[in-house]
Amino acid sequence: MRALTLVKERQLEVLEVPPPPAPQAGEVQIRVRAVALNHIDVWGYRGMAFAKRKLPLVVGAEASGEIASVGPGVTRFKVGQPVVMYGALTCGTCPACREGRDNLCENVGGIMGFHIDGFARELLNMSERLVIPVPEGVSARDAACAPIAFSTVQHMLFDNAKLQPGESILVHAGGSGIGTVAIMMAKAIGCTVITTVGDDSKIERVKALGADHAINYRKDRFEGEVRKLTKKKGVDVVFEHVGADTFNGSLLVLKRGGRLVTCGSTSGPTTTINLMQLFQQQYRIFGSFGASIRNIAESLDKMAAGMKPIIDTETPISNVAAALARMESRQIFGKIIVSF
Template identity: 65%
Template sequence: MRALQLVEDRKLEVVDLPEPEAPGPGEVTLRVKAVALNHIDVWGWRGMAFAKRKMPLVIGAEAAGVVETIGPGVAHVLPGQLVSIYGARTCGLCRPCREGRDNLCEHVGGVHGFHLDGFAQEKVNLPARLLVPAPPGVDAVGAALAPVTFGTVEHMLFDNARLEAGEIILVHAGGSGIGTAAIQLARRLGCTVITTVGSDDKIEKARALGADHVINYRTDRFEGAVRKLTRKKGVDVVFEHVGAETWAGSMLCLKRGGRLVTCGSTSGVSASINLMMLFQQQLRLIGSFGCRMQNIADAMQKMARGLVHPVIDTEIGFDGLATALERMESRQVFGKIILRVE
C-alpha cells in the first residue's frame, strides 16, 4: 500500500509499505479516505518535533476513514462505517480517559503523524476506542476535519473559554483552518465576531463565514482597531493561536475580566506578560490542547445539521504535499488543505 513518509527534515517520499495484518482484539483496520493538514504537520516537516522520534515517519495527524475489518470484541463500529480518528494514542485506562477528558491522558503514547506513524497511508490498524462514527450527512472531508479543526475549537470555545451568546470575540488568523471554524461556531452561538487576516483578498471570505468585522493585521494594528470597534471596552474572549507576534496585542484587546484561550504558537513559543495588567484587569489566560472525543462527536453533529461547514482551500494528492506545506508555512491558504488518500 502507498504511504507518505517524512524521511528527513523537509523531505517527503511516497513509499510502498506492507498492508496491516488482521486486526487484533479491540482493533479495526481502516481504509483512510482523507487527511487534513495542520500546522503540526508543518512543524514536523521542518524539524520542530518536541519529543524523540524515529524516521522515516508516516505523516498526517487528522483524518477519516472507512472501517474495513473489525477485530474481536469491537462493537461500536461496523465494517463500511465512516469514522473520524482521534489523533493521540491515549491509554484509555487512566482517570482522565475514563472520565472523557481524553486530552489529559496520563499515559499518552504520542500524537500520530508527529511522534508516531500518522494517517497518510492507505490502510492502518487502530484501537476502535479512538474512532468516532460520522453521522449521516457528514462526508469523508467533514469527518477528517472533526478531530483537530473543529474539535480543537469546540474545546477552546465551549469547554475552556465558556463562550456565551451575546459576547464579543476576537478570532486571530480567520483564514486558518481553526480560524474559519471559530468564526462559524461563535457566530452560530450569537456572538459578535472580530477577526484578523493577513491580506485583503481574505476579508470578504471571512465576512462570508459570519465575521462582523475583519482587520488586515498587515496594514492596521489589530489592537487599535479592536479598541475602536468596542469603544475602548475590549472583547470578552480572544481566540489565540498565533503566539509571540500577537500575544501583547491580544492582552490589550481584552475587557476587564476577559478571557484569552490559546492552543498554538505558530509565530514563536515565548512571550512576556504584563503582570499588573493581568491582575488589575482580572484577566484569565487559558491553555487548551487538542480536544475530547465528545468534542469530535459534537462537531460532526453540527455539520450534519448544517450549522457549520468545512472551508476547503485545496485538495491534493500525495505528490502535492510538499508544496502544500510550504503554502501553509507562508500563510497563503484560506481554510484547509485536504490530502485525498483514496
C-alpha cells in the same frame, strides 16, 4: 500499500510498505480516505518534534476513513462504516481518560504523525476506543477536519473560554483552518465577531463566514482597531493561536475579566507579560491543546447540521509537499485536504 513518509527533514516520499495484519480483539482496520493538514504537520516537516522520534515516519495527524474489517469482540462498528480517528494514543485507564478528558491523558503514547506513525497511509489498525462514527450526510473530506480543526475550536471556545451567546470575540487569523471554524462557531450562537487577516483579499471572505468586522493586521494595529470597535470596552474573549507577535496585544483588547484562550504559537513560543496588568484587569488565560473524543463527536454533529469546513485546496497524496509549502506561506483560506 502506500504511505506518505517523512524520510528526513523537509523530504516526504510516498513509499510502498507492508499492509497491517488482521485486526486483533478490540481493534478495527481502517481504510483512510482523506487527510487534513495542520500546522502540527508543518512543525513535524521542519523537524520541530518536541519528543524523540525515529525516521522514517508516516505523517498525518487528522484523517477520515471507513472500516475495512473488525477484530474479535468489536460491536460498535461494521465494515464500510465511515469513521474518524483520535490523533493520540491515549491509555484509556488513567483518571483523565476515564473522565473523558482524553487530551490530558497521563500516559499518552504520542501524537499520530508527529511522534509516531500517522494517518497518511492506506490502511491502519486502531483500538475501537479511539474511533468515532461519522453521521450520515458528512463527506469524507469534511469529516477529515473534525478530529483537530473543528474539535480544537469546540474545546477552546466552549470547554475552556465558556463563550456565551451575545458575547464579543476577537478571532486571530480568521482565514486559517481553525480561524474559519472559530468564526462560524461563534457566530452560530449570536456573538459579535471581530477577526484579523493578513490580506485584503480575505476580508470579504471572512465576513461571508459571519465576521462582523475584519482587520488587516499588516495595515492597521489590531489593538487600536478593536478598541475603537468596542468603544474602548474590549472584547469578552480572544481566540489566540498566533503566539508572540499578537499575545500582548490580545491582552490589551480584553475587557476587565476577559478570557484569552490559546492553542498555538506559530509566530514564536515565548513572550513576556505585565503581571500587574494581568491581576489588575483580572484576565483569565487558558492554554488549550487538542480536544476530547466528545469534542470530535460534537464537531461531527455540527457538520451534520450544516456547518461545513472551508476547504482551500484538495490535492492527491503525491503533491503534499506543495500543499505544506502553501501552508507555510500563510496564503491559505481554510483547510488543505490530501486524498488517497
